[in-house]
Amino acid sequence: MAGSNPNAKPMNLTLKVWRQKNRNAQGSIVDYQVKDISPDMSFLEMLDVLNEDLLRQGEEPVAFDHDCREGICGSCNLFINGRAHGPEPGTTTCQLHMRKFNDGDTITIEPWRANAFPVNKDLSVDRSAFDRIIQAGGYISVNTGGTPDANEIPIPKEIADRAFEAATCIACGACVASCKNASAMLFVSAKVSQLALLPQGHVERKSRVENMVAQMDKEGFGACTNIGSCAAECPVGISLENIAILNREFLAAKATSNNLA
Amino acid sequence: MFPDSKIPEGPLAEKWDKHKFNVKLVNPANKRKYDIIVVGTGLAGASAAASLAELGYNVKAFTYHDSPRRAHSIAAQGGINAAKNYQNDGDSVYRLFYDTIKGGDYRAREANVYRLAQVSVNIIDQCVAQGVPFAREYGGLLANRSFGGAQVSRTFYARGQTGQQLLLGAYSALSRQVAYGKVKLYTRTEMLDVVIVDGQARGIITRNLITGEIEQHAAHAVVLATGGYGNVFYLSTNAKYSNATAAWRAHKKGAYFANPCFTQIHPTCIPVSGDYQSKLTLMSESLRNDGRVWVPASKETAERLRKGEIRVSDIREEDRDYFLERKYPAFGNLVPRDVASRNAKMMCDEGRGVGSSGLAVFLDFADTIKRNGADWVSQKYGNLFDMYAKITGENPYEQPMRIYPAVHYTMGGLWVDYNLQTTVPGLYATGECNFSDHGANRLGASALMQGLADGYFVIPYTIGDYLAQTPPKPVTTEHPAFKQAEAEVRARVQQLMSINGTRTPDDFHKALGHIMWEYCGMARTAEGLQHAKAEIQKLRREFWSDLKLAGTEAEMNQALEKAGRVADFLELGELMVDDAYNRNESCGGHFREEYQTPEGEALRDDENFTYVAAWEYTGDNRASVLHKEDLHFENVKLTQRSYK
Numbered sequence: 001m002a003g004s005n006p007n008a009k010p011m012n013l014t015l016k017v018w019r020q021k022n023r024n025a026q027g028s029i030v031d032y033q034v035k036d037i038s039p040d041m042s043f044l045e046m047l048d049v050l051n052e053d054l055l056r057q058g059e060e061p062v063a064f065d066h067d068c069r070e071g072i073c074g075s076c077n078l079f080i081n082g083r084a085h086g087p088e089p090g091t092t093t094c095q096l097h098m099r100k101f102n103d104g105d106t107i108t109i110e111p112w113r114a115n116a117f118p119v120n121k122d123l124s125v126d127r128s129a130f131d132r133i134i135q136a137g138g139y140i141s142v143n144t145g146g147t148p149d150a151n152e153i154p155i156p157k158e159i160a161d162r163a164f165e166a167a168t169c170i171a172c173g174a175c176v177a178s179c180k181n182a183s184a185m186l187f188v189s190a191k192v193s194q195l196a197l198l199p200q201g202h203v204e205r206k207s208r209v210e211n212m213v214a215q216m217d218k219e220g221f222g223a224c225t226n227i228g229s230c231a232a233e234c235p236v237g238i239s240l241e242n243i244a245i246l247n248r249e250f251l252a253a254k255a256t257s258n259n260l261a
Numbered sequence: 262m263f264p265d266s267k268i269p270e271g272p273l274a275e276k277w278d279k280h281k282f283n284v285k286l287v288n289p290a291n292k293r294k295y296d297i298i299v300v301g302t303g304l305a306g307a308s309a310a311a312s313l314a315e316l317g318y319n320v321k322a323f324t325y326h327d328s329p330r331r332a333h334s335i336a337a338q339g340g341i342n343a344a345k346n347y348q349n350d351g352d353s354v355y356r357l358f359y360d361t362i363k364g365g366d367y368r369a370r371e372a373n374v375y376r377l378a379q380v381s382v383n384i385i386d387q388c389v390a391q392g393v394p395f396a397r398e399y400g401g402l403l404a405n406r407s408f409g410g411a412q413v414s415r416t417f418y419a420r421g422q423t424g425q426q427l428l429l430g431a432y433s434a435l436s437r438q439v440a441y442g443k444v445k446l447y448t449r450t451e452m453l454d455v456v457i458v459d460g461q462a463r464g465i466i467t468r469n470l471i472t473g474e475i476e477q478h479a480a481h482a483v484v485l486a487t488g489g490y491g492n493v494f495y496l497s498t499n500a501k502y503s504n505a506t507a508a509w510r511a512h513k514k515g516a517y518f519a520n521p522c523f524t525q526i527h528p529t530c531i532p533v534s535g536d537y538q539s540k541l542t543l544m545s546e547s548l549r550n551d552g553r554v555w556v557p558a559s560k561e562t563a564e565r566l567r568k569g570e571i572r573v574s575d576i577r578e579e580d581r582d583y584f585l586e587r588k589y590p591a592f593g594n595l596v597p598r599d600v601a602s603r604n605a606k607m608m609c610d611e612g613r614g615v616g617s618s619g620l621a622v623f624l625d626f627a628d629t630i631k632r633n634g635a636d637w638v639s640q641k642y643g644n645l646f647d648m649y650a651k652i653t654g655e656n657p658y659e660q661p662m663r664i665y666p667a668v669h670y671t672m673g674g675l676w677v678d679y680n681l682q683t684t685v686p687g688l689y690a691t692g693e694c695n696f697s698d699h700g701a702n703r704l705g706a707s708a709l710m711q712g713l714a715d716g717y718f719v720i721p722y723t724i725g726d727y728l729a730q731t732p733p734k735p736v737t738t739e740h741p742a743f744k745q746a747e748a749e750v751r752a753r754v755q756q757l758m759s760i761n762g763t764r765t766p767d768d769f770h771k772a773l774g775h776i777m778w779e780y781c782g783m784a785r786t787a788e789g790l791q792h793a794k795a796e797i798q799k800l801r802r803e804f805w806s807d808l809k810l811a812g813t814e815a816e817m818n819q820a821l822e823k824a825g826r827v828a829d830f831l832e833l834g835e836l837m838v839d840d841a842y843n844r845n846e847s848c849g850g851h852f853r854e855e856y857q858t859p860e861g862e863a864l865r866d867d868e869n870f871t872y873v874a875a876w877e878y879t880g881d882n883r884a885s886v887l888h889k890e891d892l893h894f895e896n897v898k899l900t901q902r903s904y905k
Contacts, residue, residue, distance in 0.1 A: 022816060038535055040654070041537050042539070044539065045539050048537070048539055049537065052765055052768075055809060056809065059811055060811045060812040061811070063819055065327065067331055067333070068331075068335065068501075070543075070648065072425055073335050074335075075326070075331050091651060096651075097651065120817055121816070127328065128328065130328065131329070131330075131439075131448075134433065135437070138433060142387075142390045142391060144308075144311070144312040144721065145383070147390035150385045150386045151402045151403055154401030155401050157401065160397040160401075161397075164394035167394050167426060171328065194392065198392050198394065200391075
């Protein structure tokens, strides 16, 4: 009963892993063999096996980011065989399971590649640019206390649901990693849409989109050319429609802006 | 003499208002002269940091994650309770208070819990104002669902990812204060010690997880919002980085640790599938609204199922035992977590478990799908069903989920008074990090409520009382206590690096987890606990003589980070065992096999154990000293909890 395929046998795999000592060091791909990998393991559990082996041999384990291993914290971020989060659609790396691979496979594992995401070490990258974009305006300016009763602001279910869909972005950065321009438009648009859809967000609608887009450009993310690989590779299904909403919000803001900087 | 819990005098419903009036205030112009350190940026930390900065204090916020938004609060699924009574079904502040006290098996403070229920209504208002997209009805108003241990629908939710949406709300408020320069944010920075100057908390020592640098930070007060210690069991629903280090370091610097043995085992998790397993995944309690829990009625049927001789669909309705509905007709599948977990274990112990290991029971949606359709189920629980399918490779729309209890939450934590201050002046603990509100068992959807209550609506008032009595002079790291604490941290890091043995941090962590789960998990005995104590001591000695690390401390070194956390778990584990051994009763999540009713329910000993066990650290390898805070119930009558 455990697992999908009771006949699945343990696998032996070749891993080609990006190793890089620190932000300034030159990196390279290093080959490793892993043996007896259960198809029921998650991808990260397979890397745990590799790291335990390495450490026992006195070698440095491969650094990678992960935490909740439930697909919600957005920490994990591996570029597997040329795809963000690997071959399974709608899945973060931590929710990818080895039953998607076959015995004898060679798997290439790289970090996100983008100027705005410098490598910390091996497969771990610095995504603090995302935080700075949110700090530029990804919020509604309310202090704690003094807010009206929650039911004083009725919101049509359809709008609330759409805002929720946009709000489910986990900020993993797969959109940036998958984009040939390393654009952060899908990430930024998800937050802009969520807050533009909700009545609470209307007050700061214009300044929000202008400030967030300005910060995005400052961080060195590329421009959007409407290819859509971001949405295709997004593990939580953030829709490309959000980018259309962002563009509309941005144009509307610029057309009537008090902030012509 | 036990430290004063500072519970205000007067009638229950007036305590908090009176207290808010009686505490000292810091005038607005003086607030900017005070620095506050907040460690942790989950619900309790981010909400506190943002709210304190809004008031005018200078806040330094620390997280070991790359972003505040990664904190494990983000993984909370089901919802957040609030006594709004929007459903007109008889809810009230008093009922939420009562349910929480009863759910906690009468081991929490009345005054704290009542305050929690009072501010719960403000939390929902706050979150909606921030743009948190809670589920709504077609009329545009907020929707609710019911959760375990309650007979009203008071749980607000955002599909199966309520924690994510609430955390992103708090994170947005925090981000706004970072932009204003009122919060200085330190990411990938781990607190490794607290600094005490003249008996008061005045700062922390941290390690930069990218460069390995050890740094000193000073402030007028320190707030720990560093979560729970469920990972002491190795396998739990906690995130991999979740750890006890900050709380344990504070404990070793003088903060009492309360009720460490009160751990919550969550009934609905995906069962363990192999030794390589790195964590367990929760399936939200909200599933018990519509899913029915069962096992085969006979051992023989269960065995044939496990062997694959028959399929689930071959088992007739009359051969299924919906054991929660049978034993607890009033609450059915929605009994509290401790009761549901214990019953699942009993079924498996009887040989009626399912799955290849026999350590699982079914959670079945067939009836609901028949009644409302698969689309309806997908609307409500889609992401949970998807997650289950990804992890197990099975389709839960077509066959029942297999679930088993797993460690989920720790009700114990740093002892705090009514102001959320620990026994160290100037050191506060909020959220899961403290012990305060859930007694011996936490009700579902109450962790989010408590984290945000502490951060948004309690600490902003209570910390002012302390600061108002502290001169508004700048604090620096010049005091020798900083140098000494830093030297201790460095020495410890170097010691870990220099052992050069043969076993990895994970190896020790797994070994500790086995001991804890076996002897200090769902069922405990005096004999087993004594055995566990000796085993932990032995394992700890092995750790300090046979640990293997690689690389250096002056760089990103995830194995070193892990080793420091495991070292602390190895000490905390022993205290948990001591506490479980001391508490000669069963209550909530603490089930001592010697103390049970003839029906196998938890048997409390109110005469001897109606107290908070607060442990004082007295030195390495020396017995901790137990202090007892007696609990007084003036409003609720202590009874045997019944969900029948």
